[in-house]
Amino acid sequence: MEYTRGRFSWLIRPLLVFFDLFIINLLAYYFFNFNAENLHFFSSAFFNNKHLLYIVYSVVFWMFSTSFISFYNVYRYTSAINILSLLIKQFLIFSILVYAFIGAFRSVNVQAFVTFKYLISTFVFISLVKFLSYYLLRAYRLKLKGNVRRVVIIGDTEGANELKSIFNQKKELGYRLLARFSNSKAEDITGSIKESFSFLEDTSGIDEIYCAMDELTENQVNEFVKYANIHHCNIKFIPETKKLFSKRLKTDFYNYLPVLSIQEVALNHDFNKLIKRTFDVIFSLFIIVFILSWVSVILFILIKFESKGPLFYKHKRNGINYKEFNCYKFRSLKTIKEVQGTYVQQNDTRVTKIGKFLRQTSIDEVPQFINVLLGDMSVVGPRPHMLSYTEEYSKKIDKYNFIFRHHVKPGITGLAQIKGYRGEIKSDEDIINRIKFDNFYIENWSILLDIRIIIQTTLNIFKGEEKAY
Known part of the structure; x- marks a missing residue:
């Protein structure tokens, strides 16, 4: 389970969903020439009311398709290229769904070019708002120091050092590195791995723990997993550099650095x-x-x-x-x-x-x-x-x-x-x-x-x- 903390950031995703659905149906009303009698929602049978039918159709299939491609799963470490890729995928999927609706209901007399203008307009608005929210959040983290994740790194491996650099240099991602623990003697190490457990117990509000798997025993991994579960913080793993990643763990990329977390299974x-x-x-x-x-x-x-x-x-x-x-x-x-x-x-x-x-x-x-x-x-x-x-x-x-x-x-x-x-x-x-x-x-x-x-x-x-x- 992915735990989140914050006052209002959890509202961003549902607000974006609501905005997208609003734009889809507002522009459909503008571009599609639904018959006047069909605009009275309760004056005729449901299947004769093409506007109402399209609202239901677009909401259901928009939610289904966005869920299928994880359209709204945009995180602080997600790149702008990945967002553009999601927009293109969703544009193609939704275009097929809209043309399928018009083909199924011949009484909706809309030219193919008008439908294309509707789709382009829809995705221009949706793309603008999606990118605007993305960059505003980055600016908010960078300038106002808000929407910050408090993190701890366990380990002094190559991957742990690269992750530390990302957290310290890319302030727009909104990570605040509280401490780093390892049994090595590096200068920026806060303490040993054994001492990290005392630090975790004494420090409140830790959002994420990043564990370098090369440096930990199974028993230590167990203890970190148990702590994360009890205190409702996320635990992620910096993989061993010479091993293939397990498909059973979710892989996210912070720049080009892979970070693993426990995959949410259907069970x-x-x-x-x-x-x-x-x-x-x-x-x-x-x-x-x-x-x-x-x-x-x-x-x-x-x-x-x-x-x-x-x-x-x-x-x-x-x-x-x-x-x-x-x-x-x-x-x-x-x-x-x-x-x-x-x-x-x-x-x-x-x-x-x-x-x-x-x-x-x-x-x-x-x-x-x-x-x-x-x-x-x-x-x-x-x-x-x-x-x-x-x-x-x-x-x-x-x-x-x-x-x-x-x-x-x-x-x-x-x-x-x-x-x-x-x-x-x-x-x-x-x-x-x-x-x-x-x-x-x-x-x-x-x-x-x-x-x-x-x-x-x-x-x-x-x-x-x-x-x-």
Whole structure:
């Protein structure tokens, strides 16, 4: 998610949208010779009122086409050439839509040249206002020091140094560099990477953090991502200079310097999140009321009879944006202490007799529906790892792919699990394939895919799974 701060800058985009729609329909009224009777909006049937019909048509397809090409996604680092490119694309698309309207409704008797003059006039006005707002904002940042983003750079790499120069020299972009942290001994370094965390906690109003990936460990990246999520500031990544950029991260260019940020996936769109959350709550409530309620009573007796300890086993896991949470399971081991870096292995002596059955049938995972209800997990998603494993696996996986995996809520089951990549990691190939399936799920999510994964998980429980031990 892209966070924005400011008093009035958020109004610019909706005002531009309103202006564009107003110009489109005002000039249509001027150029197109709609019949007088058709100008009385409520005097005739909707489809006989060509002016009203064109208003609806132009608004719907203008909003659709501009959304398709990201026409209004103009940022402070966007160049004038890019804006011109967007205007040309939109001009071509909208021209086709207007000629299609006139062709579909023959009663609108407008000559092709008149339509062309309408389109040219429309885009002259729209272009002038778009460029005017662009340059006025740049002047406002340069002269009046307004609309400023407060930023911090982490790292002393070639890319970090170039970014620092852009922020300091191009004041019209409106970036105020508060500090730069690195473990190097360069003169303009504020402090070490470790000291940066204290600075971030003590400094309010930070808008963006730029992290040089060459210089950071996975654990440090985790901490910066968690800070950005909690404090609602944007985190961006300065890529490793010798690596190709991951398509799973959004690439923006500050001059010619690529800067990466976490891509907004369909799963995290507000409407999709509402659908998935509604499904999660209904499904988890059903499981908790009709299964967990009575299974817990039976298992309490059986688990207590075989070994001392609690009914539930609570362990720390990394969730969305590396947020830590307590994940619940029915206790299946004789011990309740989490041993760092040790998966339960086949014929593991720590597993109790009832625990072996629970693990083979995945019944030990049922308490995680409480996590779903609390909002820490989803029914379907990438499985959460132990904190120690998160750091270990990140060394074997491309950093960008690993960060992308933690951009959604973890799940009780997932695509990787039904494909056989669950439980113990015996080789690097196991974790690489697990991440591959997790990221495929994130990129191709649908509620039908969730239902399919749930059904396949249920079938696998009855069939039995090789790694369910």
